[in-house]
Every structure is written in structure tokens, then in C-alpha cells.
Amino acid sequence: MAPEKRKDLLKQGGIWGFIVLELAFFSIAGEYWAVTDKAFMDFENMLLLLKQSAPIGIIALGMTIVMINGNIDLSVGATFALAAIVLLDSMTWPFMQNLGDWAIPLAWCFALLTGVILGAINGLIVWKTGVDAFIVTLGSMLGFRGLVFMYNGEQPTSHLNWTLVDFAEAQFLGLHTATWFLFGAAVILWLLMTKTLHGRNAYAIGNNREAAVNAGIRVGPHFLWNFMLIGFLAALSAVVFYSESGSVNPNDGMLFELWAITAVVLGGTKLTGGYGSIVSTMGGVIAIQLLRKGLGHIGADTSTVNLVIGLILIAVLFMDRQLNRKGKEELKV
Amino acid sequence: MKKTMKFALACTTAMIGTSALAEAHASYTIGITQNNVGVDSYQTTYEQAFIAAAEANENVEVVVLDAGGDVARQIAQMEDLIQQEVDAIIIWPTNGEAVIPAVRKAHQADIPVIVTNSNIAEAGFDFVASFSGPDNVTQGARSAEIMCDRFKDLGIENEAKVVHITGQPGYTTAIERAQGFNDRLPEVCPNVEQIDEQPGDWNREKSQQVMEAFLVKYDDIDGVYSGDDNMGVGAMNAAIAAGRADGITFVGATNFAVGYEAMAEGTYWGSIYQSPVDDAEAALKTAIDVLSGEDVPFLNYFDTPKITQENMDEFSKPVF
Numbered sequence: 001m002a003p004e005k006r007k008d009l010l011k012q013g014g015i016w017g018f019i020v021l022e023l024a025f026f027s028i029a030g031e032y033w034a035v036t037d038k039a040f041m042d043f044e045n046m047l048l049l050l051k052q053s054a055p056i057g058i059i060a061l062g063m064t065i066v067m068i069n070g071n072i073d074l075s076v077g078a079t080f081a082l083a084a085i086v087l088l089d090s091m092t093w094p095f096m097q098n099l100g101d102w103a104i105p106l107a108w109c110f111a112l113l114t115g116v117i118l119g120a121i122n123g124l125i126v127w128k129t130g131v132d133a134f135i136v137t138l139g140s141m142l143g144f145r146g147l148v149f150m151y152n153g154e155q156p157t158s159h160l161n162w163t164l165v166d167f168a169e170a171q172f173l174g175l176h177t178a179t180w181f182l183f184g185a186a187v188i189l190w191l192l193m194t195k196t197l198h199g200r201n202a203y204a205i206g207n208n209r210e211a212a213v214n215a216g217i218r219v220g221p222h223f224l225w226n227f228m229l230i231g232f233l234a235a236l237s238a239v240v241f242y243s244e245s246g247s248v249n250p251n252d253g254m255l256f257e258l259w260a261i262t263a264v265v266l267g268g269t270k271l272t273g274g275y276g277s278i279v280s281t282m283g284g285v286i287a288i289q290l291l292r293k294g295l296g297h298i299g300a301d302t303s304t305v306n307l308v309i310g311l312i313l314i315a316v317l318f319m320d321r322q323l324n325r326k327g328k329e330e331l332k333v
Numbered sequence: 334m335k336k337t338m339k340f341a342l343a344c345t346t347a348m349i350g351t352s353a354l355a356e357a358h359a360s361y362t363i364g365i366t367q368n369n370v371g372v373d374s375y376q377t378t379y380e381q382a383f384i385a386a387a388e389a390n391e392n393v394e395v396v397v398l399d400a401g402g403d404v405a406r407q408i409a410q411m412e413d414l415i416q417q418e419v420d421a422i423i424i425w426p427t428n429g430e431a432v433i434p435a436v437r438k439a440h441q442a443d444i445p446v447i448v449t450n451s452n453i454a455e456a457g458f459d460f461v462a463s464f465s466g467p468d469n470v471t472q473g474a475r476s477a478e479i480m481c482d483r484f485k486d487l488g489i490e491n492e493a494k495v496v497h498i499t500g501q502p503g504y505t506t507a508i509e510r511a512q513g514f515n516d517r518l519p520e521v522c523p524n525v526e527q528i529d530e531q532p533g534d535w536n537r538e539k540s541q542q543v544m545e546a547f548l549v550k551y552d553d554i555d556g557v558y559s560g561d562d563n564m565g566v567g568a569m570n571a572a573i574a575a576g577r578a579d580g581i582t583f584v585g586a587t588n589f590a591v592g593y594e595a596m597a598e599g600t601y602w603g604s605i606y607q608s609p610v611d612d613a614e615a616a617l618k619t620a621i622d623v624l625s626g627e628d629v630p631f632l633n634y635f636d637t638p639k640i641t642q643e644n645m646d647e648f649s650k651p652v653f
Contacts, residue, residue, distance in 0.1 A: 035362050035394045036417035045416050052409040158430040160456055165434045245408060247430035252404055292406075296398055296413060 014319075015267055015283035019290060026294035033298040040297050047174060049289055054178035055080075056256060057285040058237040060263040061189050062230030064281040067264055068193070069226055070206040070273025071126065071133035076234040076260060078144035079118045080253035083235035084242040085151050087111035088159040101163050112235045118144060119231020123224035133223075141257065148250050158247035168244035181240045185233065190278040202226070206273030262309070263288050266316055362394045363387070363620050364414035365423040368450075369402035374652040375609045376425075379450075382613035393621065404431045411435035415442050421462075421620045423447045433457035445623050449616035458631075465619040466612070468634035469506050472586050472605045473513020475639050479603040480556050481522035483582045483641075490522050493555035496547045497530040498540050498568055500560035507532075510560050510586055525556075533564040540567035548575045556582040562592030562604050569601055588640055593650045596642050603641035606648050611635050 023041060030040040038045070059076050066073050090096055090110045096103040118140070125136045151157065168177050175183075193199035205212040205219055213219055242248060267284030269276025288309060295305045370380045380397065387395040396419060400407035407427045414422050415438060422439050424446060426432045433456055439446050440460035448464045484490040497514065500507030511530070518525060528551060533540030540559060547554060548571060557572070559565035565585030572578040578600055585592055588604040595601035615635030622629045640648050 034417075035396050036419070038417055042416070045413075048409075048412050048416055052412065055405050156428050156430065158454075160430060160433060165437075169434065169438070241405060244434055245404060245428075245431040246434065247404075247428050249404060249428050249431070251402070292409075293413060296396075296410065297417075299396065 012268060012277060012280050014316075015280055015287060018316075019283060019287050022287065022290045022294060026290070026297055029298045030294075035299065036297075040294065045293075047171075047176065047179070049286065049293055050179040050182065051176040052293070053285045053289040054182040055237050055241045056259045056263060056288070057182045057282070058185050058240065059230070059234050059256060060260040060281050060285050061185050061278060062233035063257075063260045063264045064267070064269055064276050064278055065189065065193065065202060066133075066226050066230050067261075067269050067271065068202050068206045068273060068276045069223065070209065071223065071226070072137065072261070072271075073119075073122065073133065073227065073230050074137040074257045075118070075122060075140040075144050076230060077253035077256035078141050078148060079115055079231055079234040080238045080256055081148045081248060081250065082118065082144055082151075083111040083115045083238040084248040084252065085148060085157045086114045087239055087242055088157050088246065088248060089151070091159045091161060104161070104164055104167075108239050111239050112232055115231040115233070115235025115238075116228050117231070119228040119234075120224065122231070123227030126227065127220035127224050145254075152250065156247050156249045160246035164243045165246065168240070178240045178244070181236065185236065186278060186282055193278055198222070198225070203274055206270075206275070208274075259288065262313055266313065360392045361421070361621065361624050362396065362417075362419045363421045363423060363617070363624075364396040364398065364410075364417070364419040365449075365616075366398045366400055366407050366410040366414070366425070368400060368407075368425040368427050370399040378652050379609040379613045382610040383617060386614045386617050390617075390621075393617070395617075400427050402427055404428050407432060408435045411439060415439050415444060419444065421445045421447060421624050423449050423465075423616050423620055424453075425449045426451060426453050429453045430456070433460070436460045445620075447616060447620045447623060449619075450612055461631075462623045463619050463629045463631055463633045465616045465633045465635065467607055467637050468632075469509035470513035471634070472607075472637055473510035473515075474517035475513075475605055475637075476510075476558055476584050476586055476603075477514045477517035478521055479639050479641055480558060480582060480584045481518065481525065483584075483602055484522060484525060484556065487582075489555060491524040493522070493525045494551070494553050495525055495527045495556040495558060496544075496551070496554055497527055498533040498543055498557065498559040498564050499530060500532070500564070501534045502532050507535075507560055514558055528554075533559065533567065535561060535563060537563050537567035540564035541571045544568035544571035545575070548572065548577060554581055556584065559583070559585045561585055561587045562589040562601075565601065565604070566591045566595055569595060573600065588648075588651050589653060590651050593640075593645065593648075596640075596645050599642065601642075603639060605637050606640040606651075607637045608648075609652070611637070 026040045063073060087107050090107045091103050096106065099106065122137055122140050125131065126133050170177050172180065193202065201217050201222055204217060205222060209219060263284035264281050265271065266287055267280035269281065291309055292305055295308065365383065367380060368376060370376050384397060387393050396414065398410045400410060404427050411422065422444055424432060426448065429452065433453060436446050436453065436457050437460045445462035446460060448461055450466050452464045452466065453461065480495065481490065484493045499511045518527065529547060531543045533543050557568050559568055562585040565583050569578060569583050572581055582602045584602055585604040588606045592601055592604050612635060619629060619633045
């Protein structure tokens, strides 16, 4: 058992080691190449880092659970955009305007409900048809995006509410509102995955679905719950982000699903399911945002940022393979 | 301790590298967050021109960022620039409303914000130092002048009849250009009559259909003004198909590559040249002027000159 534990520690520690490496690199490189005199590791900058991690981070947390199940959800970006539209548009409805600022929590509920419903649609189809989640959510990704465009054509949907903006920009105990939501979601999901029956079942199903069914776990409803959960989180991410920006373009949230999956995979969760952790996903999320921020800090352009993240992802997966599966699944050429 | 370290570092590097020397000279640091570089050649050319202009000015150090069309990333970039305490921020909005809170944040941090190319929504005007971009009313007026000058050369300034194809209804650009043209034409050529005006929706096919209808309806058309060259070329194609292009003066706006080519062939007369290079240089200059305390108008337009068959060799072919 002991070597297994050590391997786990190594795997989960890897992402944090990588973050330390990034911090060191950008701090030193920043001294030479950055135009600004401010240090990269400036405390305020680190607080911003956490805040900017929130939109993709909250989605990635949900993605972790779905991927531990051995599923995937590609529709989260479209869900994010649709929830954002419901959030902003609902505040302009006449009866909502009569409510004054009480319309804000109600609009949040509408948006979150939208996310849960869209997630339930995915979950139900996966459960009842048995079609692979990749295909189902690929279809719903296109379908939900279609709904976004039907809502307002190519035009952005806007509603700027300064009360909402002030709330979203607030800092409580130093942390931004978005950071609190990210941490809150992380803690709750960590408890869910480590302390509850639902969490244990999630790992069991991802490890071996047959065995899980034989053990009496109701796999279909379990999937449904998890898809509703990730729909909820995608909507929560939209609520947190659009409270601060007040206008949504119809193509907002595109590629968010891929960034979320990237973060989850960087955190060591297996694409095949059965293995992964919420804490490591947080590491993956922070690592990506650090890269974006750091490369911007030293003056690299956006194309470089994407190239570097892509290379690192492949390198991480390769190292992961060398560490864990040597000899087990090696290609016999 | 840290300060002295940095100072020592600056000194040693300044002795070694010339780039570091420029850094020591720089008095302004300006950050820019662009909409989506690479999505079209206008924006790509804009970025190259901006960097070149900044390098040519030793008093300026720039941080060039690209939002990739993603509002979330643009807002994060605004926050980063504020955190880095740049002296001014130039923003090409991905969404004219979504960026307003981020612009307000910069304003609250006493960092002047310059909006470039397309303005943000009016709710954000209070937080913006200046807008740098094209002046569409003047563009319309100049098209009217090009048209009138051509009629004078042909000696038909007292009898010419003009039709007008506008951009998409509701678009500010379309409204402003049409207004500029309609106001200016009677001033310079009082006897020229505008006999019809219809929207072409920025669309070449739509404009071609509109022109086909005009050609059926009116036996005598001497000039066609279109809200941009894309529509102008559509109208021209309709006239060529009807065999009536020879007697008609075609004038557009925002010189496109197709319009430039048609001018070289001698069928299209003139347009308004809007260069991404000028756009970029104007944005940088506006930022510098704001920082040096000069009186900059809130709407700070860059020049978009007239281009006709006569002077087109002074301009390079548009990249879009």
C-alpha cells in the first residue's frame, strides 16, 4: 500500500510543483522582460490571479466529477452563454424591473435554473439512450449554441446594473467576490467527492461500470445528477462573471469546455475515469491562468500563450504515462 | 533592498544592451488590449503598425495584448494593465458594453483610457479620456465632394442625377455616412439632384438588386454613392450587366481591395481610404497627447483621405 500512496502523492504534488516553477520563472523573467516595475508575485496580482481563474475554474470543478465518472461534457461553454443571456435579459422584463434590486437574486435563480435544466437534458439523454456522453454533449453543444443565436441574433444581450457590478467587484477579506464563489464551490465539491456515498460511487462507476452496476449502484440517475451539477456550475460561472460585465456576445464561452478539460487533465484526472481530485483540478486551473498572466507579463503574444499551454499539456500527459503506466499499457510496435 | 537590487540591475543591463537603454529613456508605458488579432487583415495590420509606431518613439514603452475576441480575457487584461500601473490603456472593445465596468476600474485607478476604432456604449463615456477612430460624417461629406468634383470635370454639374445606396438601417456608421453625404452634396453642387435612396445592408448582392431596380426605374443616372465599396462594386456590376456603366460615376467609402481593383480598371471612380496603419498610429498618438496633458477632443478622429482614379497611385492596395 505504501508505494501506491507515494505515487499518489507524487502525482498530486506534480501540478503544485509546476505552479511553483511557473511562479519562479515569471518572477525572474519579469525582472528582465516586463515593462512594469511591479513584481509578478505582487500580492494584489496573486489575488487577481485567483479571481481571473474563476470563470473556467468553476466549470472545471464540475468537469472533474463528470470525468471521474468516465463521461465528458462539451456543452458547458454554450450553457455558460445561455445562462448569461437569461441572467441579463431577465432583469429587463417588466415585472422584474418593478422589483428594483430584488430582481438581482431572482435573475440569478433563473440563470442557475437554466443551467440545471440544460444539464438535466444531457443527463437524461445519456441515461435513457446509452449513447456516449461525448456524442450527446457534442450535439447539445451545437444545439445550445443555436439557442443562444436564436435569442438575439448576432447582437450582444446587455443589461448594465451598477449595484450588481459593485457587488461583483467587491473584496471581502481581501478576496474578490468571484474568488469566494470559486473557493466555496471547491470546498463543497471536495466534501462531496471525499466524504459522501455519491462521491465514492462516482469513482466506482468510473473505474468499472459493469462492476458498479453489479454492486447495485444506479448508474443512470447518478449520471443525471452529475450532469445537472455541471450545468449548475456552468451557470454559476456565468452568474459570477456577467454580474461584473453586463453584456454577453453570442459567441461568449466558446472553447471554455476545452479550457476546462485542459485544466482537469493537467490536474491529473484520467480521461478514462475512476481517478482524479478536486484539489488537483484547482491546481490545473491556477496553472493555466498563471501561464496566461505570466506570458502576458513578460510580453509574449496570445498565439505564444496557446502554443506553450498546448506543449505543456502534451508533456504532462507524457510524464504521467511514464510515471504510472510503464509496462502496463506500453505500445507494442 | 529590492529597489536597490532593481536599480543595480537596471544600471548593469543599461550598460550592456541598447534595448535596456531605451527602457531607461521611456517616460510613458502604454498598454493596449485589442479585439481579435488575426481574425481579419485589418486587425493584423493594425497590430503590426501599432508596434512599429511604438518602437519608433523612444519615449514610449508598450504592452501589447490581444483578447482573442474573448470578453473574459479582455477584462482580465484590463485588470492586469491596471495592476501593472501602466500610464494609459488603449482598448479596442470586444463588446462595447461588457467592458464598461473594467474601463471604470481603470478610471478609478486614475489611468486614462483611450478607446480605439469602435466606441464603447454611451454609459461608459464618463470613464473614457478619448475615442480615436474614423469620422463617418466627414467620410460621407468627402464622398459628396469627390462626386461633385467629377461632375464638374465632366461638365454636368448642373444636370446630374444621383442615386444613393446606404448601409444597414440602424447602424451608426450607415446613418452618419448618409447624413454627411446628404448634407454636403447640395452645398458643393446645388444643382445636382439625388433622385433616390435605398438601403443595401452592407451586402454586395443586395446592393446589386437595388441598383438593378434603379436602372429600370430611371433612364438617366449619372452618379451612384454607396456607403462602402463592397456595395459600390455590387451597384457597378449591375450597371455593367445592363450596359450602362460608362456614363456613371461610382463613389464609395472604406476603400476595399475590390474597389481599388475596379478603380485601377477604370470603371469605379473614387472612395475614402481608411487605413489600419493610420488607425493604429492615431490611437498611440491620442494616448501620448492625453498623457502629455494636451487638449484632446473627446472624439479624436484620424484622417481618412479621398482616393480617386487620379491619385490612387499614392495609396497601397487595401489588405481587406
